[in-house]
Amino acid sequence: MAYTFYGCLSREIExxxxxxxxxxxxxxxxxxxxxxFLGIGNREQAVSERHEAVFQLFQEYGxxxxxxxxxxxxxxxxxxxxxxxxxFDTLDYARYRYGNWYKICFxxxxxxxxxxxxxxxxxxxxxxxDAKINSYCSIDILPEEQAGMLKELYxxxxxxxxxxxxxxxVGAIDAGTDFLAVRFLYVGAALCVLLLDTIGNKTxxxxxxxxxxxxxxxxxxxxxxxQARGELLADLRAINAANQATIFISHWHNDHTNAxxxxxxxxxxxxxxxxxxxxxxxxxxxxxxxxxxxxxxxxSFYIWEEGxxxxxxDIAGNPGIQAGKINLLNDTYPHHQGVxxxxxxxxxxxxLLSGDTTYQGLPREIRTNDGYGYDCLQICHHGxxxxxxxxxxxxxxxxxYIPTPKRGAVAVxxxxxxxxxxxDEFFVxxxxxxxxxxxxxxxxxxxxxxxxxRWDFM
Numbered sequence: 001m002a003y004t005f006y007g008c009l010s011r012e013i014e015x016x017x018x019x020x021x022x023x024x025x026x027x028x029x030x031x032x033x034x035x036x037f038l039g040i041g042n043r044e045q046a047v048s049e050r051h052e053a054v055f056q057l058f059q060e061y062g063x064x065x066x067x068x069x070x071x072x073x074x075x076x077x078x079x080x081x082x083x084x085x086x087x088f089d090t091l092d093y094a095r096y097r098y099g100n101w102y103k104i105c106f107x108x109x110x111x112x113x114x115x116x117x118x119x120x121x122x123x124x125x126x127x128x129x130d131a132k133i134n135s136y137c138s139i140d141i142l143p144e145e146q147a148g149m150l151k152e153l154y155x156x157x158x159x160x161x162x163x164x165x166x167x168x169x170v171g172a173i174d175a176g177t178d179f180l181a182v183r184f185l186y187v188g189a190a191l192c193v194l195l196l197d198t199i200g201n202k203t204x205x206x207x208x209x210x211x212x213x214x215x216x217x218x219x220x221x222x223x224x225x226x227q228a229r230g231e232l233l234a235d236l237r238a239i240n241a242a243n244q245a246t247i248f249i250s251h252w253h254n255d256h257t258n259a260x261x262x263x264x265x266x267x268x269x270x271x272x273x274x275x276x277x278x279x280x281x282x283x284x285x286x287x288x289x290x291x292x293x294x295x296x297x298x299x300s301f302y303i304w305e306e307g308x309x310x311x312x313x314d315i316a317g318n319p320g321i322q323a324g325k326i327n328l329l330n331d332t333y334p335h336h337q338g339v340x341x342x343x344x345x346x347x348x349x350x351x352l353l354s355g356d357t358t359y360q361g362l363p364r365e366i367r368t369n370d371g372y373g374y375d376c377l378q379i380c381h382h383g384x385x386x387x388x389x390x391x392x393x394x395x396x397x398x399x400x401y402i403p404t405p406k407r408g409a410v411a412v413x414x415x416x417x418x419x420x421x422x423x424d425e426f427f428v429x430x431x432x433x434x435x436x437x438x439x440x441x442x443x444x445x446x447x448x449x450x451x452x453x454r455w456d457f458m
Contacts, residue, residue: 002107004031006142006150007084009098010286011253011334023087024096025254027287028104028122033079037063037153038146051075063149069157076154077294081287083127083254086120086137096139098333099285101150103140110136125254125288126261128214154285158305161298171246171278171300172203175317179203179343181456182351182376184412185232186444188212188225190255191414192232193353193378195321196456198346202235204246204321206341206353208259222445224453231454232259237269244276246315248323248341250355251334252284260292270295278302280315280323282339306337311363320344328361329390335381336361336388342369347458349375352403356381359401360391366403373404376412376457379431383413383423399430410457411436414444 007026014022031040037058054075057068084104086093096102110117119133142150183194190209197203210229213219219226236259239245250256263269270292278300281289293301304310304325312322321343328336340362341353352366352374359367359380380386387398405411411431413423423443432438442455 002105002109002112005029005082005084005104005106006031006034007102007104007139008150008154008286009096009100009102011098012093013085023085023118023120024093026084026086026102026104027081027254028084028106029079029081029287031103034150034153038149051078063152066157069155070159072153073157073290073294076287076290077292079287080125080291082122082124084120084122084137086118086139087133088118095141099151101142101147103142104137105140106135106137108135113138115140124261124265125291126210126258126263126265128211151285154287154290156283156285156289156293156303158283158303159298162301162303163305171316172197172201172244173246173316173318173321177203177316177318177320179320179345181345181458182343182353184378184414184442184444184455184457185228186222186224186414186448186453186455187228187232188222188414190258191378191382191444192228192259194235195343201243202245204248205232205236206248207250207256207355208232208236208247209256210259210262211255222448224448224451228453229259233262233266236263237266237272239273239276241276247273247277247279248339248353249279249281250340250353250357251282251338252286252288253334253356254288256355257288260288264291275300280304280339282306282325282334282337284334284337304339306332309363312340312342312366324363324366326357326361326363328358331390333388336391340366342366345458349457351376351378351457353378354380354403357386358388358391359386359403360398362401362403367401368404371404373406374409375406376410377403377405377436379411379413379423383427383431385424385427395430399433402430402434405435407435408437408440409435410440410442412442412444412455412457 005028007028011025054071061068115138120135120137178198180198181196185192187210190211193206194202195204212225280302283306307330309327310325312324315321323341335356335358338355338357343351357380
């Protein structure tokens with residue numbers, strides 16, 4: 001049986017060694033959930049009594065009107081989405097554009113599809129795509145008007161409460177919080193970082209990725225990834241009124257957020273976070289962003305808007321933890337519109353958490369740490385390409401944007417054998433040239449193979 005989705009292109013996926021990890025990843029929504037907004041089908045196919053007011057406002061005012069934009073998240077956030085990975089033999093996928101919407105037919109029987117048929121896998125948010133290709137799809141480029149309407153539909157509405165931090169905020173960080181350590185959790189082909197205060201409380205999380213390989217040989221070799229994922233999910237489930245936390249999302253790619261999808265499947269999992277966490281996130285028009293925004297209180301969901309650059313802001317007035325927004329040449333790709341965090345520890349050492357940032361997008365004072373350099377750098381994209389277009393393509397120029405190290409600085413990488421091409425020796429060499437000491441590198445996957453899965457930088 002064939003199923004039809006509308007899919008928003010979220011990222012490219014590449015793996016050394018062939019077709020299995022070369023292609024595109026989409027966040028897809030059933031066409032029956034969105035057809036009404038495109039003037040296809042009728043309202044009764046998608047509307048429940050719970051969402052009647054949303055559809056009435058759409059009919060009365062249209063997609064772009066403020067009154068509809070204020071309420072659309074209620075419907076879209078509960079509609080949900082799935083993650084679809086499509087694999088290609090060649091670079092034919094270059095004709096598809098990040099952030100654009102497409103019509104995708106999916107089936108486990110290729111003869112049920114017409115046109116070009118591609119190998120693919122589909123999974124719920126939070127699950128791993130299967131190591132074996134066992135599904136098929138065809139991708140149709142939507143008429144420009146329809147694609148534009150879906151993009152407008154998912155364009156975030158940012159209420160005033162999400163632009164200005166309120167005084168009655170939640171979260172575990174206050175002006176006097178002193179940070180003892182930054183803990184790097186090995187969770188496979190993703191990276192999650194925890195911030196601990198001097199009492200040992202886990203006050204903050206930087207990214208919530210928990211992708212663990214489904215390749216049986218790799219799962220056996222890197223069993224610590226499962227342990228770390230279990231610890232992260234337990235920590236998130238332990239958040240409550242007496243144990244609040246702050247969450248930073250560097251960008252909305254699945255390998256940095258899929259723990260949220262796992263929580264959604266647990267009783268009270270995501271809802272439990274709603275009143276007991278504050279979030280600092282970049283704006284995104286992916287369904288994953290809408291899903292979370294629909295649950296978290298606006299005054300606790302601080303959003304940096306796309307196309308803005310901001311110097312670091314002291315979180316809760318605490319200069320020991322600062323966060324800011326990058327904007328590389330107004331390009332919309334998530335690596336160019338991310339959030340970074342700079343942490344000063346009780347020891348005086350300083351750490352830069354960069355997500356998958358293209359370093360050229362960081363403000364100069366952040367790249368150099370005001371000229372003093374860093375003691376520890378979370379290497380972007382697990383050590384991979386950090387001058388993704390439109391960043392400068394000249395190797396020596398791009399290398400110059402790597403954040404400045406102090407003498408003997410630690411560089412932290414993550415991978416699990418199914419590495420998405422990272423860390424790449426070519427790029428690792430750039431860090432050595434910049435001054436990061438090779439004998440101080442933390443290759444988290446190598447440590448995991450020896451039975452460890454947590455590294456504290458203090």
